[in-house]
Amino acid sequence: MGRLASAYGQAVAVHRQARQRWTAAGAVLARLSRQPVPEPTADLVARLARLANTLAAPAASGGPAPVRIGEASTAEGRFPLLLPLGAGRHLAVGGDARDPRVAVLLRVLVLRLLSTAAPGTVRVVGIDPAAWGATFLPLRPLRDVGVLGTVATSGVEIGALLDAAEAHAHAARQACPGPAGTASAGTASAGTASAGTGPGGAASGGGGVGAGQAELLLVVAASAPGPKELARLAALTHAGPTAGVCVLFAGRAVTTPGQAAPELGGTTEVRLDERYARIGDPPGQPFSDDGTGLAVPVLLDDDPPASAVRALADRLGAQVRRDTAGHPADVLHERRRTGSARAGHRPGEER
Numbered sequence: 001m002g003r004l005a006s007a008y009g010q011a012v013a014v015h016r017q018a019r020q021r022w023t024a025a026g027a028v029l030a031r032l033s034r035q036p037v038p039e040p041t042a043d044l045v046a047r048l049a050r051l052a053n054t055l056a057a058p059a060a061s062g063g064p065a066p067v068r069i070g071e072a073s074t075a076e077g078r079f080p081l082l083l084p085l086g087a088g089r090h091l092a093v094g095g096d097a098r099d100p101r102v103a104v105l106l107r108v109l110v111l112r113l114l115s116t117a118a119p120g121t122v123r124v125v126g127i128d129p130a131a132w133g134a135t136f137l138p139l140r141p142l143r144d145v146g147v148l149g150t151v152a153t154s155g156v157e158i159g160a161l162l163d164a165a166e167a168h169a170h171a172a173r174q175a176c177p178g179p180a181g182t183a184s185a186g187t188a189s190a191g192t193a194s195a196g197t198g199p200g201g202a203a204s205g206g207g208g209v210g211a212g213q214a215e216l217l218l219v220v221a222a223s224a225p226g227p228k229e230l231a232r233l234a235a236l237t238h239a240g241p242t243a244g245v246c247v248l249f250a251g252r253a254v255t256t257p258g259q260a261a262p263e264l265g266g267t268t269e270v271r272l273d274e275r276y277a278r279i280g281d282p283p284g285q286p287f288s289d290d291g292t293g294l295a296v297p298v299l300l301d302d303d304p305p306a307s308a309v310r311a312l313a314d315r316l317g318a319q320v321r322r323d324t325a326g327h328p329a330d331v332l333h334e335r336r337r338t339g340s341a342r343a344g345h346r347p348g349e350e351r
Contacts, residue, residue, distance in 0.1 A: 066082035066084050067085050068112060068301065069081055069082075069083055069270075069277070071298065071301075072296045072298050073296060081298050083268050084282055085246055085248075086216055088243075088265075088283075089282065090246055091248050091249070091270060092248075092250075092252040092267050092270065093249070093271075095250065099272070102272070103135045104302065105300055106135060106248055108303070110124055110139065110248075111308065113218060114147065119316050121215055121216060122215070123147060123149065123217055124149065125150075125152070125219055126219075126221075127151070127221040127223070128151050128222040128223055129154070129223055129225055129226075130223030131223060132153050133151035135222040136220075138303070138304075139309060141309050142312070144313065145316055147313070162232045165217060165219055166232070168243075168244060169217075218246050219248070221233060221248065223250060223254070224251035230262055233247065237264045237265045237266055238264075238265035247267075268282045276298060278294070279294040279298055280294075281293050
């Protein structure tokens with residue numbers, strides 16, 4: 001009888017333990033059932049691709065849309081990667097344009113910014129002391145219609161370009177209504193100003209920049225200038241979204257011995273390895289929670305075909321109908337023309 005009672009007691013204990021485990025498992029299952037089921041990666045990639053194609057379309061307001069630089073690559077497929085530029089947002093690449101991939105990236109960004117913005121609202125100037133302007137040669141049709149200014153290659157030319165860019169930034173900030181428009185005159189800046197500004201950082205509207213609109217000056221540094229000019233270029237990235245300046249800076253990691261890379265503001269960092277680009281967190285719109293940037297590598301887009309450059313130049317040339325006097329490119333051209341004349345060159349002669 002004692003043995004039977006002992007066996008019965010053990011069976012009851014095991015039953016109670018089983019019921020406790022069943023109850024605990026039921027509670028865990030209930031909690032999990034209230035959580036969303038993770039989306040399959042392939043479906044997520046397809047949805048991101050559709051969203052990117054929508055965002056990359058030109059905005060109805062005339063401002064440039066987020067700019068595509070390539071395709072993010074996952075095990076389940078690829079989707080277009082867009083980055084914000086303008087309105088105080090810039091981009092920096094570790095290597096300079098002597099790496100063909102960097103040169104292609106700069107040209108892609110220039111064309112796509114111009115393509116998505118209203119004609120007459122984006123103007124491009126270049127800095128290229130390392131390659132003597134060769135980075136911009138495939139964009140010559142844009143220079144012929146006045147959208148791409150003369151490329152600065154010497155210290156004097158780079159200084160003149162930065163003088164004019166800082167003046168442009170100061171004027172844009174002063175023209176912007178509200179507290180941002182009262183910023184100090186000595187502050188360079190990096191975005192876009194005015195009531196007519198579209199979401200991408202350039203002024204909205206038609207063929208010209210009129211009242212209530214601001215022009216976006218795109219400063220493309222294909223290689224790093226000297227330390228003094230480099231500090232001034234970096235300063236252009238720090239002053240906020242009302243200055244009408246966007247900086248594309250290649251050569252971020254290329255510095256002279258003993259010279260530290262400058263701190264940049266509002267800048268998405270891009271680093272190239274042997275095959276892919278690694279993208280840091282865009283300012284204000286991070287990809288990651290820990291500052292590591294996009295978790296997947298990116299295949300950069302190819303160089304725009306010459307036919308696309310010519311077509312864009314034809315479209316802009318047909319619609320831009322405004323006086324360009326006083327723009328940074330014109331100041332640089334006058335400085336170069338005067339310097340060439342003093343050195344024995346004929347005015348207007350290319351070096």
